[in-house]
Amino acid sequence: MRLVLVGPPGAGKGTQAAVIAQSLAIPHISTGDIFRANVGQGTPLGLQAKEYMDAGTLVPDEVTNAMVADRLAEPDAVAGFLLDGYPRNLGQADVLSQQLDASKTPLDVVVELVVDTEHVVQRLLSRGQGRADDTEEIIRHRLEVYASETEPLVDYYRERGVLRAIDGVGSVDEVTDRILSVLKV
Ligand code: ADP
Numbered sequence: 183m184r185l186v187l188v189g190p191p192g193a194g195k196g197t198q199a200a201v202i203a204q205s206l207a208i209p210h211i212s213t214g215d216i217f218r219a220n221v222g223q224g225t226p227l228g229l230q231a232k233e234y235m236d237a238g239t240l241v242p243d244e245v246t247n248a249m250v251a252d253r254l255a256e257p258d259a260v261a262g263f264l265l266d267g268y269p270r271n272l273g274q275a276d277v278l279s280q281q282l283d284a285s286k287t288p289l290d291v292v293v294e295l296v297v298d299t300e301h302v303v304q305r306l307l308s309r310g311q312g313r314a315d316d317t318e319e320i321i322r323h324r325l326e327v328y329a330s331e332t333e334p335l336v337d338y339y340r341e342r343g344v345l346r347a348i349d350g351v352g353s354v355d356e357v358t359d360r361i362l363s364v365l366k367v
Contacts, residue, residue, distance in 0.1 A: 183208060183262045183365070184287060186269070188335055189295030191324045192302030192309075193350045194357060198295065199266035201358050206365075208262040211253055213246060213270075238315050238324040240270060240331060247277045254281065271331040275338055292339040293361055295350035299325060 183206055187195050196212060203210035217235060220228030227249065234241045250268050253259065269275040282288050297305075306321045315324065339345040346364040350357055 183291070184282070184289050185262075185264045185365075186289055186292040186339075187264060187266050187295065188292060188332065188339075189350060190297060190299070190302050190328045190332075191321065192306040193295040193297040194305075194354070195266050195295055197354055198357055198361060199264050201354070202361055202365075203264040205362065206262065206264070208264055209258050210264050210266060211250070211259070211268070212266040213250065213268040214266075216249060216253070217241065236314055236320075238320040239327060243271070243273050243277070246270075247274060250274075250278070251281060269335060272334055272338060275335055289339075289344055291346055291365060292335075292344050293364070294336055294339075294345060294347045295357070296347055297350040301351065 185202070185206075185208075187199050187202075189195050196214070199210050199212060217228070217231045221232045221235065222228070227245070230245055231241045240246070246268065250265075254263065265278075269278050279288070302325065303318070303321055306316055307318060309316070315321075336345060336347075348357065348360045348364065352360075
């Protein structure tokens with residue numbers, strides 16, 4: 183199964199993506215996690231990404247698209263994958279769909295985790311993971327970037343018939359059950 187999980191920062195994408203990927207036995211590919219690992223290791227990719235991440239803006243598409251293309255070309259992604267945090271704008275979505283169309287392996291489902299803004303701000307402020315981009319000001323900016331850049335993907339995928347919107351408010355298990363039920367697994 184080839185899946186994308188989309189939703190605002192703090193919607194619980196990372197948590198749900200890990201559980202769903204495990205239960206479907208497909209790799210969980212989180213662009214945020216890959217960038218953070220590279221920043222932590224001080225790689226050239228990490229050095230390119232850091233300033234954007236700290237500001238809560240998107241890393242340039244050329245950088246992100248190339249990184250994801252490489253990751254999807256790895257053998258473990260042949261049987262399927264769950265993308266978390268990508269695509270994040272229409273340009274990335276077009277690049278992804280061209281790549282997947284070329285190999286005749288289109289997306290099966292795009293799951294939208296729906297959580298209202300005040301809810302996600304509270305969740306992010308209280309999660310206390312010490313992420314550099316989890317201050318209130320940067321959180322609000324990430325939410326603005328989500329609304330302007332990422333939210334248009336919801337219509338894009340709805341028009342293509344692959345969107346499934348899920349209520350993201352509830353316990354982790356409740357939300358997982360809702361997602362698995364729309365995947366019919
Ligand atoms: P969140 O969803 O909580 O904002 P992520 O871990 O998904 O957290 O992303 C953290 C940061 O990593 C983003 O603010 C952005 O700077 C960068 N990033 C992650 N995914 C992408 C992407 N697809 N395109 C550009 N930048 C990205």
